[in-house]
Amino acid sequence: MKMQVTINPRLRFHLSPLVWILLALMGIAFVVAMIRYIYGIGAISNLSYSYPWGFWISFDLFTGVAIGSGAFVMAAIVYIFELKEFQPLLRPSVLTGFLGYIMVVIALLVDLGHPERIWYMMIHMNDTSVLLEIGICVMSYLTVLAIEFSPVFFEGIKRKKVAHFIHKFIMPFVILGVVLSTLHQSSLGSLLLIQPAKLYPLWWTPILPVLFFISAIAIGLAMIIFESAVSSRYFHRGLEIHLLEKLAGAIPIVLAIYLIVRFTELTVSNDLQYLFNMDRNHVLMTTLFWAEILLGSIIPLIFFSFKKIRQSPNGILGSAIILLFGMILDRFDVSWFAVRHPDPLTYIPSLMQFNAHYIPSLPELSISVGIFSFGILAFGLAAKYLPLFEDEDGQHAASD
Amino acid sequence: MTNTISRRDFLKLGGAAFGALAIGRFIPPRVAQAAREAGYLDATNSGYIPSMCEMCVWRCGLLAKIQDGRVVKLEGNPDHPHSKGKLCPRGQAGLMNTYDPDRVLNPLIRAGNRGAGQFRKASWDEALDLVTKNMLDIKQKYGPEAMVFSSTHNLSQPLFENLLNAFGSPNYGTQRSLCFNAMTVANLMTFGLEEPERDYSQLNYLILTGRNLAEAISNSETGDLIHAIDRGVKVVYLDPRFTKTAAKATEWLPIRPGTDLAFHLALLNVIIGENLYDRSFVSQYTVGFDEVASAVHQYAPEWAAAITEIPADTIRRIAREFAAAAPNALAHNNWRTSNFVNSFQTERAITILNAIVGNWGRTLFPAGGGEGAGLGAPQQPPYPRISALRLDGVPWKYPFVPLQYGVIQQLRDSIIDENPYAAHGWLISRQNPVMSIPDRKKTLKAFEKMDFIVTIDILMNDTAWFSDVVLPEASYLERYDPLSLVGTPLSVTGSRAFLRQPVIEPQGEGKSTLWIYKQLGDRLGLSDFFQYKDEEDYLNQQLAPLGVSLDTVRRQGYVDLPVGNSDIYKWTTTSGKIELSSATLDQAGFDGVPKWDQPPAPSSGHFYLLTGKGARQTQFATQNNQLLHKYDDEPGLWMNTKVAASQGLNNGDMVSVTSSVGQIYVKLIVTEAIRPDCVYMQPGFGHLSMGLTTAYGLGSSDSDIRLTFTDPISGGQALSQTFVTVQKA
Amino acid sequence: MTDIQNIKHKTFLFDATRCIDCRACMIACSVENNIPMDKTRIWVAGVGLMGEYPNLGRASMVYHCMHCEEPDCLSACPVGAYSKREDGPVLYNKNVCIGCRYCMNACPFGVPHFDYNRGLIDGAFIDKCTMCPQRIDVGLAPACVATCPTDALMFGERDDLLQAAHARIAAHPDRYINHVYGETENGGTSYLILSHVPFDQLGLPNLSSTPVKNVSETVMGITIPFALSWAAVLTGVTIGVHQFNKRKEQIAAEEARAKSEETK
């Protein structure tokens, strides 16, 4: 069955104020990055001995990878489970994933002390390091995504034969991509396993990787909804609401599993005492926990359970946004808000860069904003020049 | 020369001495070519050379690690009783003084107005000729007494005193009246010696009256104290501040400033009243017990409690504990005892306390070493007779102040008053009077009276900044000094003279004062008083009677001196005994036995302005040392938390601190660690010299607003006797 | 007493009751190791002044690398920049470091410090206490230990120091907390600490005897087997689904054919 997709191919933001703004933000980020390369990370960020990782890691890495999960979820749905009806959602998700991972890598090139040595990970491997696994997976997965996305590219430049050729051998890459995604989506959680003494007990658990994987699926589904809904509005295309509705139907199941696993674990590891701890030193953690559970799991679980909401364009988008917000909060909690670094002890020689608090600096934020702008611009360009919203046979869907 | 600060320690301590540096293992001495040829330093000019620290007057032994002709690390010399293999923070940072980018490395001659900091580089010849010409002019016009000499204790001081005496001036200023006059004069009055040696090895009970050993560090003694506490020695510590020593002490008593005398009088009252003293020791070795007994009769603990704010029971208990622990007990005579005009009698009470419970010979010994016993010296003629009075009133106004101490704050005041005559020139060596004498504006006023000021220093200190000529001394790692004695109790090992020798070549044009003083002497026509060719010749003459070669001393870093007479129960007082009551004082119209003497106290709204050292700075000399600065705390004014709160002041506020002689601005440090009626500032910050690029602009100087009060007996300045108000700036 | 070179398990013992917070150890370290003025490998930690006038106390310690028996930094570093010498020291190799600062997250003591003030040209690296190999290998105690005026810092054989530490506690049970920090914490460390106040007041984390890296390493251990099995499962599923769908299509096609034939 051919999808009825409408597309308005005019690049609506061509030299529009939005483009200018995006370019300006990228320019600022570029300048800030140059300052960082010359004078050091401290010159542009508030990172410290207490907070070696900050906004970049929580936003660009943890959030970036999480919201890139749509790509592997869609790939699995379409290729592995052969639910071909979802085909129209595949390309945008793969592109989002691809761009998302490029953004992750760009951010890492700013955050790493020695970006020029990033490839050392491939020659000096320390097999106990979770970060090594993530590094290798992310780099490999980026390659896989490039391969998965390349047919679209070749179609775009009218090299359909190449596209077809690649397409023939896509399956092993799809499987590899899903495996790599499973690994690094979960390993992002494993990254914090080494901090049992620092991460607040409501978050630290040996099954962090499992929780991360399950939530990545929920995030992936929500991202596909979000992306389709937003781009349909922006590009004035029709919304594949019946598809999205079907996808969304899976979300309550995933979230239910997530909640069961998470609360079972809290019970087993005897951490229930923290659930309602309103003590001065704990109330913030308690609040964050419930905020992410409510927004990321409970509310979306309820909302997505209603067919009415799933069928309403606003309802489905709103619910997806709530889920994403809650789950991104979880990523921030795990990698930043709920991490308690060694106490910034009360008296230390003044030169010590211990900070009791960490608030990202403006230049630091500007890096992430610049990279994000790049992502949006790249997506827009791809939407204009590549057959993003076309079916996989490369034929224009009946449109216009 | 008085070897005032000579102490010893013979304790062999366990603990962390694993793998301490042993001299024999290292390639020894000599800086230049010769050292290499002799095989001391290897082909790259690397090795270890023993010498002595000069970051404070404790003068620990050190081993300098040399690499490619540079000092790269300093280690404590395990052979030296003051270091025992360790160096304190200042000692560790010492090489940064030598390599301070702000070092003065050439003779400088003032090029602009005084205090404007404009100098031009000059050759030694030009600078020395200029100094000589001015000194001779002054001598000719106004007599030699118009030339003032001042210097803070250092190893070349005998030669400085030589210059002064040969020149014929009586006017000599040292740091001593700002520092320890009360203590040393009290010891002289009681024991006939400046400071007995303390021995912690048999100690069971210790009273420290504001001797902040954990911060005002005396390397080995600081270690002794901590080891003593470790063994369970009870330590009672009196200080209006909760210092780091207070934190280690068994008991901290936040005594009201200026009332230590009342506390000690009450201890005497209990010990004598309850018959807890050592009768046989008292009758055998002391005079004047009865006078003391009747004088302290009135000072019951209840009386002292009201004055000191220490409960009577506590005082009584401490008296009993102290007496019970005696003779393995010690009331420490402290060091900087320039707190109140009654500090001298406080110190007297402490000496008496130690004497009557018989601590002598157990925790207190005669100082070892003596006056360079056994060392030779160059020949010299007798000094010219000096008829002029001393400007500082010694001895005509201050009969008990030794000539080598002087009363520098009085010297300064007399210069301003031109009383009894005017002074016209000032030669200052290794001293920073602009910062160290109370009431800084007055000191600068005294400078204005001068036609000519010359300062010998390693840095552009504040005094140099206001001078006409600055002569650069080679740093302590770059020069020789005369051999110095470090006493150990005569009964134990005899004494040792340690050598300061250059471990690197002097940078720039820096020269030792042995050289500078001789140059000045020669030019002033006083060569007979400086009969040595150079530093090594001077040392050879010192060693001549011992028959030891300089090379040997260079290699091991010290020379052992013959064991002296070891009768520890002979005192050089008039009576030959310990003088509990001093007839000498009585005859001069002072109290022969200590009596309560109420010092002034701040009126309401005013605070005592306390002072006291911090562990990472020495006096007014090291604030420019970047390594010390790196690990130091930010300077400021301490104020009690509750008081600050009641005045609406917060930590970090800029406040104005006002006394009757001036006002300063300083950052407030709010802390629980100080009595509510006191505020405190660490000395040494607030430099005026912009030639100190690290230190300039850091903190403020309490000396700026301190009042001058001199104790008529010891000549000691009363530093805690300045009262201030504090307002939000 | 064994020469320092020959100590088999080199260890520090720090006694907080002896430390006067003079920081000679820190200056010694800076000079010995040529540490830049804006950096330090060793610092003061603890609550400092405690209590209200006049009931006051003080708690501080000298903090540097614990030289863990099971170093978490070493486990975490993706490029293996850390190594542990058999005789104790945990060392860092700046030549392979990529500057990810994961070791800083991993170390429960906050020991590795990154150079935030240097860019690509000067090279920004991690720095941390090395136990002064250049000294211990020639028989000298580490610079910080050697200069401590109060012997608050000591150095020696781990077993000896543990014994000495317990002996001190036994001799003065009223003075010390009855525990030698580092004996078991995080799997044992080569920096042992005696204290008069609870260890958290010195700024030390409350750690079990299991090294913090354990769970992480266990998970890493099963990663490759998991990845391989997962790949196999996915391949299986893919083929299965494909076959199933094909079969379904076939059946459908056959049925359709049958139907059409029927209708014929």
Ligand SMILES: Nc1nc2c(c(=O)[nH]1)N[C@H]1C(S)=C(S)[C@@H](COP(=O)(O)OP(=O)(O)OC[C@H]3O[C@@H](n4cnc5c(=O)[nH]c(N)nc54)[C@H](O)[C@@H]3O)O[C@H]1N2
């Ligand atoms: N780090 C370091 N060590 C040093 C020096 C240095 O500059 N830096 N200098 C050396 C020299 S020259 C000296 S003289 C010694 C000095 O060493 P100390 O004799 O210990 O003298 P301060 O540190 O000046 O002051 C000690 C304490 O006296 C307290 N105090 C003030 N007024 C009173 C009072 O009326 N009664 C009592 N009981 N206490 C009072 C102050 O609060 C302060 O804590 O240190 C030597 N060691």
Ligand SMILES: Nc1nc2c(c(=O)[nH]1)N[C@H]1C(S)=C(S)[C@@H](COP(=O)(O)OP(=O)(O)OC[C@H]3O[C@@H](n4cnc5c(=O)[nH]c(N)nc54)[C@H](O)[C@@H]3O)O[C@H]1N2
């Ligand atoms: N407010 C306040 N005033 C005080 C005190 C206080 O605690 N508070 N303490 C008092 C006490 S205890 C003392 S002892 C006095 C000390 O008072 P001063 O002796 O005047 O002060 P220092 O800072 O010791 O001065 C030493 C000078 O010698 C220089 N110097 C260092 N090394 C060398 C060298 O090798 N050669 C030469 N030629 N110069 C060198 C230094 O740069 C410095 O300028 O201050 C007293 N005044």
Ligand code: SF4
């Ligand atoms: S106590 Fe410190 S500054 Fe003074 S001589 Fe010894 S090491 Fe040097």
Ligand code: SF4
């Ligand atoms: S203290 Fe930290 S840096 Fe040191 S060995 Fe242990 S984990 Fe590594």
Ligand code: SF4
């Ligand atoms: S910052 Fe360097 S040493 Fe630390 S984990 Fe990363 S690569 Fe390893």
Ligand code: SF4
């Ligand atoms: S062992 Fe060496 S590197 Fe470590 S803190 Fe001590 S002096 Fe510094």
Ligand code: SF4
């Ligand atoms: S040198 Fe010793 S006493 Fe001083 S701070 Fe270091 S450990 Fe403490």
Ligand SMILES: [Mo]
């Ligand atoms: Mo002094």
